[in-house]
Amino acid sequence: MKAIVQDAYGSADLLKLREIDRPVPSDNEVLVEIRAAGLGPEVWHLMTGRPLVARAALGLRKPRNPVSGWDGAGRVEAVGAKVSDFKPGDEVFGNCQGSFAEYACAKPAKLVLKPANLTFEQAAALPVSGITALQALSGTARPRPGQKVLVIGASGGVGCYAVQLAAMYGAEVTGVCGPGGADFVRAQGAAHVLDYTHGDITDGPHRYDVIVDNAGLRPLPVLRRALAPRGTLVIVGGEGGTAFLGGLSRGLRAVLLSPLVGQNLRNLVAVTRREDLQTLKDLAENGKIVPPVDRTYPLAEAAEAVRHLERGHPRGKLVVTV
Known part of the structure; x- marks a missing residue:
């Protein structure tokens, strides 16, 4: 089968289209014929091996799984002997590690039927x-109707879903994005838009009940100044920071500080759960959320798709088609 493979950590130049053996599902796995694969920062982290602490899970010297991709959608080709949840022909989506390929294996607990x-x-x-945004706006961060929510990085993959979900919950949403992204962010449900090149999140009288920070660059004191005294900050992702911890160092500081202040400061490490995938499926089928696809790339151009992700700010998600 054809797949995008990398043999070492580094730049997008290392992503190569190759012929490799088709994976064989174990008794507890599903083999999916991939039709499309999502592209986000998680693919970039796997490619570069940054932050270095992530290599404990990814592979110390080189990627443990050389095939890129995490998100996938396609048709079930075969199921393992102990799998009863799916059958060949089912259209599914979820977490398929190695999804930049014609086929990938997945755990049944990380798949659900594709929204019709x-x-x-x-x-x-x-x-x-979608799962990251859903988990970011959960617990104390679940906004109540009328509360003010600030989504930083509102035009990106996680941010666009966070805006949609917060608006669906009845919050007054302000989205932060770059030049040219205002119309897109408003289309996701934001009542207000801030262009970070022309202002700061602490400008003006507003203090937000919930802040979801997807951009990973603002210092913790700046975020806290924009947060209401009893508000909740959710730091998503691990951009910037040191080579070893990356942006995780900022999230760690937030967690350690949280018990000492009135604000609730959280660092999110999202986990794919079937119940969350099912929630996304139901919301999509009911028209409550709509996946915004910025552009698609054929499998052979996956490296260029990653370069586009690195260069700028896609509006919504990039997708590799197989």
Whole structure:
């Protein structure tokens, strides 16, 4: 089968289209014929091996799984002997490690049936980013109607879902994005938009009940100044920071500080759970959320798709089609 493979950590130049053996599902796995694969920062982290602490899970010297990709949507080709949840022919989406390939194996607990009203490309744009936004706006961060929510990085993969979900919950949403992204962010449900090149999140009288920070660059004191005295900050992702910890160092500081202040400061490490995938499926089928796909790339151009992710700010998700 064809797959995007990398043999070492580094730049997108290392991503190569190759012929490799088709994976064989274990008794507890599902083999999926991939039709589309989502692309987000998680693919970039796997490619570069940064932050270095992530290599404990990814592989110390080189990627443990050389095939790129996490999100996938496609048709079930075969199921293991102990799998009863799916059958060949089912259209599914979820976490398929190694999804930049014609086939990938997945755990049944990380798959659900594809929303009937979505294309494979739209479904592939949902799992990691959608689940991250869903878990970010949970617990104390679940906004009540009328509360003020600030989403930083509102035009990105996680941010666009966070805006949609917060608006669905009845919050007054302000999205932070770069030049040219205002119309897109408003289309996701934001009542207000801030262009970070023309202002700061602490400008003006507003203090937010919930802040979801997807951008990973603002210092913790700046975020806290924009947060209400009893508000909740959710730091998503691990951009910037040191080579070893990356942006995780900022999230760690937030967690350690939280018990000492009135604000609730959280660092989110999202985990793919079937119940969350099912929630996303239901929301998509009911028209409550819509996966915005910025552009698609054929499998052979996956490296260029990653370069596009690195260069700028895709509006919504990038998707690789197989």
